[in-house]
Amino acid sequence: MFGRLHKFLGRRPAERSTEQPPEVRRPVKRAHNLFEAAAAYVSACAEDDQEQIDEASDWVSPEALSFGVxxxxxxxxxxLARERDESPQTVARELLGLPAA
Known part of the structure; x- marks a missing residue:
């Protein structure tokens, strides 16, 4: 038993991966980062897509999502401020429908 274990562990990773048939190997699920979650969440909110909002909310913690948004x-x-050649404060207030400061 130890001989087989030693033989298996002594192989290179490429040799080990061929031991399992392809249907047994699970695909690696890539984790979403907070910026991907924020982008998906905000765009889903803009499109009023509740299903996508819920999905993006599950990708990261609420704190991370808040930071990303x-x-x-x-x-x-x-x-937008650079594009319009205005101050960020002016643009932010305009986007929120607030009077100019």
Missing amino acids: SELACRAVIA
Whole structure:
């Protein structure tokens, strides 16, 4: 028994992976990062897609999603401000329908 175990562990990873048939190997599920979750969440909110909102909410913790949405908002306001040649404060207030400061 130890001889087989030693022989198996002594093989290179490429040799080990051929031991299992392809149907037994599970695909590796890639984890979503907080920025992917934030992008999916915000775009789903803009499209009023509750199913996608729920799915994106499950990708990361609520705290991480909140941080990602905040970061996305900051970057969007900065990009719009540069595009419009206005201050970020002016753009943010305009987007929220607030009077100019």
